[in-house]
Amino acid sequence: MERSLSPNSIEAYSRDIEKLAQFADSNELKLKPETVTLADLRRFIQWVVELGMIPSSQARILSGIKSFYKYLLMEDMITIDPSELLESPRIQRKLPDTLSFEDIDKIIAAIDLSKPEGPRNKAIIEVLYGCGLRVSELTELRLSNLYLDIEFIKVTGKGNKERLVPIGESAVKALKIYIKELRVHVAPKKGEDDIVFLNRRGTRISRVFIFMIIKELAILAGINKTIGPHTFRHSFATHLVEGGADLRAVQEMLGHESITTTEIYTHLDREYLKSTIIQYHPRN
Structure with a gap:
């Protein structure tokens, strides 16, 4: 509540604490949050590694545990924070997968607009990529915020x-068609009246x-x-940067x-990097 976290973040933090409880149960350790030591937490991290979790997942779980112990310390439920000296695993920065503009066109062209859900699915893809x-x-987008x-x-x-966030012509057109021709015929359940994208x-x-939807398309x-909703976000940012957009503007969007x-x-x-090397490297 203090940090105004979203329900998704709260759920993720809760799962991290549940994993610590599962570790204690599976190892028959009679642990209470206030009796956990640094050695226990190190064994817990080793247990998480053995489960096959990647470094980024390990780091996120560790972040949840550290937040939990900061809370206990703040509430005077403990006097020493056992997680303070825990080190996070080193995370390699992976370059995200992106789609070319041609690929995005192919995905949009694959949408069957004769089906009742067609205009909605087109609006979803256009907004994901366009914004x-x-x-x-996207799932929380509201009509009153358009x-x-x-x-x-x-x-x-x-x-x-x-x-x-600015929204381009194609996305505006797709949204208007969906809202005026399809969404208008869906009766929203209580509390969902203002939500843009509804199911049947x-x-x-x-x-x-x-x-x-994305997997099928x-x-x-x-x-x-293997692509998902985030692939369109990565593609949006990459295409902006490739087009010469200011990095601060992309950050804001x-x-x-x-x-x-x-x-x-x-x-x-890559094209920008290549042209920079050709232009400025003495051997070129």
């Missing part, structure tokens, strides 16, 4: 932070459902990569707290 939204931002006449939408991102039952579409378009997170997209601009 670079996270999947949770300013299509001035080509902007208001998005609630991580930590309930709001930002204005009148409730907001789930993240899993969006993954399934990728197969129909003949794209052999993506809702990144730190510019270092946005900087990864400069590594994806």
Whole structure:
């Protein structure tokens, strides 16, 4: 509540604490949160590694445990924080998978607009790619936050932070068609009246459902990569940087707290790197 975390973040933190409890149960350790030692937590991390979790997942679990112990310390439930000296695993920075503009065109062309859900699915893809939204931002998008006449939408991102994101002509057109021709015939359930993307039952579409839509469209378009909603966000940012967009503007549109997170997209601009080497390296 104090940090204004989203329900998804709260759920993730809860799962991290549950894993610590599972570790204690599976090793028959009669541990209480206040009796856990640094040695116990190190054994817990080793247990997580043996489960086959990748370094980024290990780091996230560790972050959840550290937050939990900071809370216990703050509430005077413990006097020493056993997680203080725990080291996070080193995480290699992987370059995200992206789609070419041609691939995105193929995916949009694969949508069957004669089916009732066709216009909605087209609007989903156009908004994901056209605005670079996270999947949770898309599922929570509200009609009252659409300013299509001035080509902007208001998005609630991580930590309930709001930002204005420009929306292009194609996405505006797809959204208007979906809202006026399809959504108008769906009766929203109580509390869902303002949600943009609804399923047939009148409730907001789930993240899993969006993954399934994208997976099916990728197969129909003949794209052999494993892609998800975040692939469109990565593609949005990469294509902007390749087109010469200012990195600060891209940071603002993506809702990144730190510019270092946005900087990864400069590594994806291979043509820019190639032309820089050709232009400035003495051997060229």
